Amino acid sequence: MEGSIETPASLYGLDLGLPLGDFRVLIADNSRFNRRTLARFLQWIGIDKVAFATDGPELMDQIEAFDPDLLMIDAQLPPIDGMALCRILRANPRWRDLPILMQSTRQTDQIRSLCFQAGATDLLAKPINPGECVARVRYHLERRAMVRELRAFHERVERDLKQARSMQLALVPDSEWLEAMAGRNGLRIDPVFQTSHEVGGDFWTAFEIGGGQVGVFVADLSGHGIASAINAFRLHTLLTRTPAEELRDPARLMTQLNQRLTDILTVGQFATAFYGVIDPARDTLLYAAAGAPNPLLGSRGGFRTLDASGMLLGAFADAEYETRVTRFLPGDTLFLYSDGLTEARDRSDTMLGELGLADLVEEAVRTAPEHPFPWLMARFAERFGTGLYDDLTALWIARDPL
């Protein structure tokens, strides 16, 4: 490398950070000498998009037209001083974030405090030290660039997540379709599906298998947020590719899904799941489970718990599942839910728990026999709030009475 002669420009203009050539700086100063001096300092650090104002009114015109990234203003700008102008600018949302570098000859702590109170971002003492001046200009412009970058990133991610959220909501059955499908099979299915973040790891679906059977699948992918949402999509894809033959046999479906998921998921990721096949012609519910919260089955004698224990889906390649069978008569109810419901904590940090939920369900059926599910979810929201810590799925499935 060639040696270079150290001129003031190369010393003060040391290019250590972001190139500043695209930034625009407005200089408001009534002294021609000061304006030219400041402009020369700015040139050292590569800033040549510079505009000038000599007084208050000119500043207000220039700032609109020039749209600066930084304003250098003299505290004693006529006819009203820089501090008053600062206050006016800060009152306008457009200039609320604009870095304002104020120069002042009066250097008492009181004056400096007043400058900051008026909205100055930083102060430079007059006479200006060139090195300090360019260092501060660089600092504020770089900071502004970083904030902008962060804001742009934040906006992009927010847009992406919003889109992902609508995709995730589209994974679960459409309400009109669900009502028609359930109705055809003598059922009523009321769902609640909420994510704690924009996207989440809960997933559920229902479908006709043929021969009058209806399959209901509820899963909770481990973790929260994007990673578990991606896994929920994977599970959905696997499920939609499953032939009807496998859908008829809950344990077989679980075994197949487990093998496929184990290949895809990383260690420590898995799903808890419940899969039930409702067969109105035989008055039965066939089901297999993978460590899901225990569903509640309501019949004339009240509610009882179904055993939903089972190996986690996608965690162990050789996991085996069993199909269990229970009576599911006209008028009976099957209540499926994710752990977002039972692990919710109220203001006193008390967890609802499975027993608490069972009590709440009994109370719902007693108090609001016509609409137990909305009553239940309203009580839940009252006690646990609507700001969820976890994704929440709840399905109230009722067989029409005879």
Place this chain on the structure above:
Amino acid sequence: MDFTVIDGPTSTEIRLQGRMTFSDHDTFRSVIAAFDRPAGHRMVFDLSGLDFVDSSGLGMFIIARDTAQKKKLDFTMRGARDEVQRLITLAKLHKVFTIDA
């Protein structure tokens, strides 16, 4: 969640305390760092101080087991109670984990 590592010549006991949830992933990385032991070494998770695990916590047990297998360590868990025991039973982890009474 808090944890304490008690090292012996042939075995290491890790006592897990409090609530083990999604937000403990970073803490758990430090727990896993304690698995850097010679093959054949015994690793024990003492769960008696653990009040609660969520499904992310179960995932951490699975990661611990996997890490132990890769390093050829002997990994066992013991002392689970209440909610923790309930969740282990629900997920049938006793079928794949060595769980001491």
